[in-house]
Amino acid sequence: MVDAGAIITPPGQYTHCVDRADYEVPPGPLDAGVPSILAFMLCDYLLGGKLVCLAGGGDECAIGVVVGLEQARGKSGIEAIDNDFSFNLLLAPFQTDDFAKYSPPGTPDPDIVDPHRVRDDAAANGPLGRLLKDSPNPRPLPAPLDRTGIPIIRKPLPQGTATYPVDGYGVLWKLAGTSLADDGREGDNLHKLWDQPSDTDWHAPPRTGRWVPLPVLHAECEGSRIFFVCQALKPFLDILRGKPPGGGPSPGEVCHAVAEDLPWPLDKALDAVCSIVEDLVALVLAVLLAPAMLAAAAAAWEAAQAFDDAFVTGPVARQIKVGDVLIVQGRWVWDAGHSGHTELHPVKAIVKLTTPAGQLPAEVRPAPAGYDPRTNVPAADRATITATQQRWCRLVNEAPPPPDPRNPDGLTGAQLGSLTPAQLAVLTAQQRPENSWTVHPLIDGCAPGRPPAQPG
Incomplete structure (x- = not known):
């Protein structure tokens, strides 16, 4: 039995997930006023509305090697409101050098191996590959935001080779002979590791060297910034929407509710009138409230990062590095926020196994010579890995928090x-x-x- 360190329990758990039948597309400017759209995006959508439950809201547990980190301070602009610390896990029994078997990349791109081909192989042939795919469900997943866009905030992105609704997630590692080398790159949706952006839609793939996109399970340790900013701005947004003190629907919500009972096109016409009136009233109030809103948002923004650095994501990030072998438990969800991928969000427990960097223990990698991701893991090894995963994850689940x-x-x-x-x-x-x-x-x-x- 391999030795393990103490259980790390990331304390940030600010989000929820929704059933795919309850997923709501962000409203457009004629479906709701700007204050209502901002309140929905900030306090409903980003805090869980974009996360679809894949295990009925329950947790899943994975074992693998960390092949990429995404630090809380690595974002800029409005995207920095999401200050989660994330890491990317290559699922057992695969190790990075197993994927050197895809060399050379071939066609249509001589520099980068087709990321969807690699993901499909790992998902089909590895015993934990099911975590990279949608859970069995007769209802399809909704369209992700890269396809639909976000009203007022972001336009839809070119689809390219994306496989909506589950495009998947990966990290580019550089081919170095018969092995792979970490280049310190962050992860992204699979098609963005391969497709050239038409504008500044995403970071352009590298054009020098040869690369293999490692298919990973994305794992997010939640920061508090979205929650803090929501709590700071929600009273102001309620005022802009005309919500009565102590709760109750706003005039705009009542107006839109009336529109729902009307036949088309009267419903759409009344929706537009409701939104325009809400925006006109809000505009006057926003001029008066703007200094206080900006001050509250700025204070919450900075306070959240200081709090997270000291107590939430900071202590976790300082303990995780590329090459760590981890047991990770967290809520298994599909994230609509980009091109669509599965992930553990939030991560609830992490156990570091004391093995050499990047090397899985024999309990979850029985074959010393390794595995070819392009072929099925042998049935006997698959059974051993699955039994080990279930046993280790059960023990992690039984451990009390520190x-x-x-x-x-x-x-x-x-x-x-x-x-x-x-x-x-x-x-x-x-x-x-x-x-x-x-x-x-x-x-x-x-x-x-x-x-x-x-x-x-």
């Missing part, structure tokens, strides 16, 4: 109240005197006492 460092008494009341029966049993065992050693059981440990003899 104590809150801000609480001198260990786990907080909220943490204790959230423990499952299995976690509570493990915590109880950890607190027994015979399990409280620090250096070694033979040095500062003790043996459990014998139960007192029963009289009689």
Whole structure:
């Protein structure tokens, strides 16, 4: 059995996911006023409306090698509002050099291997490949935002070779003979690793050297900036929409509700009138509130990053590096925010295995010579890997979270109240005197006492 480090539990859990039947496309300028669109995007869509549950809202667990990092401070402009720390996991039993078998890239691109071909091979031939695809469901996934665009904010992007709705995610590694080398590149949707952008839609793929796009499971440790900014701006947006204090629908919401009951095209005409009136009223109020709104948003923006650096994503990011072998547990979702891909979001638990960098243990890579992603993993090895994954993930799920460092008494009341029966049993065992050693059981440990003899 390979040794493992302590469980890392990223504390940021600000989002939710929605059933694919409940997914809502962001409204257009004639479907809602600008304040309503901003409130929906900021406080509903970005905090979970764009994440579709793939396991009924439940968690999944993966094992693999970290092949790419995406730091919280690596974004610019409006995209920096999403300050999650992310890493990209190459799923067991594959290691990076297994993918050198795709050399040379061939046609139609002599420099980069077809990313969808590589993803399809890994998804079909690896025992954990199902996590790279949609879960079985008779209802199809909705169209991602790269296809639909975001009203007022972003236009639809050229589809290129994207395979909507699940384009997938990958990281480019450089071919170096019979192996691959990390070039420090961040991940992206698969078609963006290959297609040339028509404008500044995405970063252009490299044109020097030869590259293999590693198919990965994207994993996000949530930052708090979207939540903080939402909380700061929501009172102002409610005022701009005319929402009454204490809750209740705004005049615009009532107007749009009336429009829903009208036949076409009267419904669309009334929707447009509702939106225009909301915008005209909001414009006057926005001029008066603009200084306060900007100050509140700026304060929340900076406070969130400082808080995350100290307590949320910062401590996690400092412990994860390329080459780490991890067990990762998190909510399994499809993210509509780009070209569509599956991911773990948020990550809830991470365990680092103490193996050499980039090398999986034999329990999840039984063949010493490795595997060819283009062919099926042998049935016996597949069964071994699957059984190991299920056993290790069950044990991770049974482990209680580490104590809150801000609480001198260990786990907080909220943490204790959230423990499952299995976690509570493990915590109880950890607190027994015979399990409280620090250096070694033979040095500062003790043996459990014998139960007192029963009289009689």
